[in-house]
Ligand SMILES: NC(=O)C1=CN([C@@H]2O[C@H](COP(=O)(O)OP(=O)(O)OC[C@H]3O[C@@H](n4cnc5c(N)ncnc54)[C@H](O)[C@@H]3O)[C@@H](O)[C@H]2O)C=CC1
């Protein structure tokens with residue numbers, strides 16, 4: 483059988499990784515796919531720069547050019563691999579490829595979180611597939627697991643470390659006391675970070691991925707604009723240390739949970755019991771916990787970013803698409819796990835309607851009665867205390883740190899209680915609030 487022809491858009495960290503993996507494992511990939519997979523053309527902004535990213539043996543057979551539209555319009559190309567990132571040119575090219583009747587493989591979570599509803603509808607109408615395993619948790623086959631392996635289950639929640647860069651930063655800060663800016667620079671150099679790294683550290687990238695996971699888990703449209711996101715840039719060393727003393731690790735988690743009145747969709751630094759496996763997933767590794775009603779908890783772990791781990795997912799999609807070329811479009815696995823006409827429009831809950839446990843850190847003037855005032859305010863708000871720790875002040879310091887862990891409470895009530903606590907004359911400054919998840923059920 484003739485090889486399947488692929489057009490690569492972009493030849494950076496991921497694009498060059500795809501070319502390397504395809505070249506190195508060509509024989510085995512061909513045996514799996516049923517025919518050879520060949521990169522016919524590569525479109526890049528800068529040909530000289532692109533040629534320098536991969537070894538000569540990989541690039542010498544590739545046809546580089548600057549005309550992205552010509553690749554998308556090439557009648558001999560069956561699959562377009564979009565690896566440029568961003569949501570403007572990438573969207574235009576992906577929709578054009580679909581209109582031309584080509585299948586698309588993309589690693590672009592921002593594109594899908596923002597425009598996935600339109601892109602999947604266009605692909606469905608044209609009878610082509612848009613495959614996106616690399617878009618969530620890099621090399622971990624989490625899309626495959628949710629779309630195929632777990633289809634018997636009513637999924638209750640998903641919680642994941644789904645941004646490699648921020649996990650790498652948190653790990654280096656905790657283990658080596660490294661400075662935030664230095665570790666971020668290292669993550670960029672290693673090819674983990676997004677073109678704009680604020681997407682990584684402020685939670686946007688994790689929220690893009692979580693939006694996709696939530697759609698797959700609950701059969702809902704992508705609703706990125708409703709996601710709550712909070713990154714790691716304001717996290718302090720003292721909160722990381724206090725969490726450790728209380729038996730917790732802080733991770734940037736994406737959490738989506740089905741509730742009676744809607745769906746939680748939130749990304750934020752989260753305390754997790756240190757004994758949980760996911761709390762010990764460090765560096766660039768990602769991990770996703772899925773709670774299904776039949777299977778219980780399953781955990782998926784692996785490299786969430788980097789050239790070849792991400793290429794592993796892109797190439798797996800190329801194999802999948804190659805295998806299904808002859809399948810009737812009506813009988814393919816649906817893009818979002820549920821049949822497109824069976825998606826339901828569940829509302830995304832605002833953050834103040836979320837129910838979870840909390841870590842509160844307050845600075846109190848060490849006066850008699852302050853603890854009684856704080857616990858009374860919490861009790862009035864129906865917030866029960868799970869643990870409390872008071873740190874003795876250093877010599878000459880007049881305020882003490884008080885750390886409180888609460889049981890599950892409604893965020894709105896916690897915020898109201900915090901406002902009252904901050905109004906106490908005995909409390910200095912503002913209260914630090916972090917969310918805590920036990921991830922046990
Ligand atoms: N780097 C990683 O570990 C992962 C990246 N991704 C996603 O894969 C995609 C590619 O990421 P990387 O390879 O890391 O990026 P990169 O910056 O290393 O490479 C991007 C490539 O696309 C080209 N490009 C970018 N914008 C362009 C534009 N407007 N016009 C023409 N060419 C343009 C660049 O010249 C380069 O060849 C992104 O959507 C990213 O979010 C997904 C998972 C992991």
Ligand SMILES: N[C@@H](CC=O)C(=O)O
Pocket residue numbers: 617619620644645646647648674675676682687786787788
């Ligand atoms: N910047 C992302 C890359 C993979 O999606 C990350 O750090 O996880």
Ligand code: NA
Pocket residue numbers: 615616617618619620621622623624625795
């Ligand atoms: Na993946």
